[in-house]
Amino acid sequence: MSTSGLRVLIIGGYGAFGSRLARLLAGDPRFHLLVGGRSAEKAETFAAGLEGGAKGVVFDRDGDVRAQLALLRPAVVADLSGPFQDMGEDRYRVARAAIALGIDYIDVSDSRDFVSGIDALDDEAKARGVFVLSGLSSFPALSFAAAEKLAIEFAEVHKVSSGIAPSPRAAIGLNVIRAIASYAGKPVKVTRGGIPAESTGLAGGPGMVIAPPGCVPLRWRRFLLADTPDLSLLPQRFRHLQEAFTGAGAEPRWLQSLLMFAARLVRYRLLPSLAPFAPLIHAASRSLASGEARGGMFVRLEGLGHDRQALAATWHLVAEGDDGPFIPAMGAAGLLRALTDGKRPGSGARAAIAELPLGAFEDGFRPLAIRTGIRRQRAGDRRLSLYQRVLGDEAWGMLPPAVAAMHALNDGELRVCGQARVERGSGLLAGLVAAIIGFPRAADDIPVSVTFKAEHGRETWTRNFDGRRFRSRQSEASGRHAHLLAEDFGPVRVFIALVPEGERLRLLIRGWRIFGLPLPLFLAPDGNTFEEQRDGRFHFHVEIGGRLTGLIVRYTGWLEPDQPAMPSSSTSSASRN
Structure with missing residues (x-):
């Protein structure tokens, strides 16, 4: 095993997303990977199977985080554990410990409160000369990168909608289900008519066919409202914004319909929360999976083009087979590769929405069965x-x-x-x-x-x-x-x-x-x-x-x-x- 290269601790390193980040970086001599988790046996077994070698280590985020980091001495901590929606009162304990030790920190959180609040650590991070970047996941890092690419064509952006359609054959992790269950049926702050408004988690949203140009489209899916960081960050980016939506479109449809119904029970206080049912939902999503082994994502902007005519542009992504679950780890992989090339992010703590352009993500997609493209609807x-x-x-x-x-x-x-x-x-x-x-x-x-x-x-x-x-x-x-x-x-x-x-x-x-x-x-x-x-x-x-x-x-x-x-x-x- 190589002991040279950038020393990266992946928390949750043998989990759903951490394992994929490890696979994306494995075999690259620029990295020395530490696969961290609560189980020494699982960490060591997974690390031993990686190309080029890695080291399995014990890391318990509920333990003495600072002492563990001081012992392991990583240059960068990559937190891919989650669910970040349920980190408790001291939710930034890993990031604070990293700052105190002068260690750079990244995570793949898609928790709205977690990502939006990370800038509370900005002064501490700048004082120590480290970067703390939260949200290097599909939401908000990739969704914002796609939105920025599309926004070049607009004079005014009035509406932004985006959604993820996971493959029904993908092994969705329990932490992802727990994150969704945490806001199902609960109030979600949105933008409607240009002003703050309120909706309900997993309420029905738009239907969409994800279809990158030149690719066989996904089947139509209904997207349910997801409480993501984008809903807080988009109004700050687009001053003419009238409406924002982020959602998830699951397959099979009967399972999504059941989730929608259960969310309504929470909304009307017939159930206190879906959180206790997360293991059951997770088991059902795995054992009763059906449909094509394909997933996707879209980001759509609507507004006025530079000619002041109505314009809509949509970025589409389709992932075949088991490649879709690599996408939430792509941002972290891209940023770490850029870091080894001398492209260091500025010091401070912030949401990771301007760190990687869309091209950096798409460079990572190329070795995989992932297709992307843009479709436009214009006057004429x-x-x-x-x-x-x-x-x-x-x-x-x-x-x-x-x-x-x-x-x-x-x-x-x-x-x-x-x-x-x-x-x-x-x-x-x-x-x-x-x-x-x-x-x-x-x-x-x-x-x-x-x-x-x-x-x-x-x-x-x-x-x-x-x-x-x-x-x-x-x-x-x-x-x-x-x-x-x-x-x-x-x-x-x-x-x-x-x-x-x-x-x-x-x-x-x-x-x-x-x-x-x-x-x-x-x-x-x-x-x-x-x-x-x-x-x-x-x-x-x-x-x-x-x-x-x-x-x-x-x-x-x-x-x-x-x-x-x-x-x-x-x-x-x-x-x-």
Whole structure:
């Protein structure tokens, strides 16, 4: 084990977030890690398994903190234990002991009172020449970094909303549940109409689809009000702020609904608190987990752009698999790495909302399955093509030229022609579906044309396979299917994610309905469908099938413009007038 490098004590080092900070820093010779916790056995076992080695040590925050720190002699204390909402009267005892010994201190608290009150230690910290930074977590450090990135585009910010959507498969720690239970159903101070107001912890908030451009969106989630430091700090940052919201959107939905109901019992004093039920909620969240192994986060600003027009911009994040729980430790890891590079924060005690730019967080995301991006809503967005609106600016810019050109029409008509090969499924049900929709018959090499007609933000596609026509209508989905493409084939509507992958645009089914009735996704028509640029020409590969039908149809081929795009008659008339 290396004994050189920056000596960092991670309190809660084998816990949910401390273990992830240790993993993020393990193997880096710039650090000498001390994995601290109450159990010597657990600390030593976890430390022994880290790349590059670390040392497991006993640290009890309820003991003589100053004596323990003096014995361990860290250069930086990183407190990742929690819950910070329940630290008692002497909640800053670790930070005060660190200051007294001249040790720098950071934590990942998302407790509103804890983070907002840390500046009470400012004079002490400055006198000792150390920094004390609280809140290096998703809230408020990452949320503020994203808000600052978005704020550059605004002259006035009127509303800020943000939320975390944890993966239902993530092993959420008991301390996180305890933190949530501490304010469930209790009064929460918010900003409403530009003035202080009051709401209720875990009260229902907005619904949201988290969808970084070019990424398969998360499923729609309802966000419940969370009492985070942002609610105190945002009004200090944005002087035109009218409303602020921070929330959490849990899966499965029945568990969230149950939490909401229990919070109402607390609100109406039918229960004193949910805190005693935290272990039960924690056990249920683990044993009854269901849904996609994906999580996410969003930060949304609304207000006026520099042109004084209405503007909304949202930063989206999606984390796949087990990578999401690393995010609360990313701020601490980023700051410690910057410290070893000679970028030392100024002395004093404060909320950690201006210590790391968004780029520093996103640099840490790159080795993991975490995607981020920004979507904007502006006056005049209807002038953009349908696919450009669904994809967003960033993902639209990823498309190869031939694919982008096929979807650039925002009004009028375009006809393209080419050659195709068609395969049909052999099943009886597959043949029946194909006949109803009008899919072409099997053929090896036939002429094909597609006429696109764009008007009022929608597109009608008329496909002609050697004289056999079928039609569909495409539009931008909204509500629970926001950021998806909706395509109608008669009574069937499918919701499609548009995902650029290199030279391809992949189309993935994310939901479907028949006669407006939602149906299970596992029964949806599906298949390997994509568009690509090959040798400078647009090529398509469309495959439609299902569990019940097998293959229905597969058609592949190429297309190129037969005539330039023609504006619609209404547009032509308007231009003549």
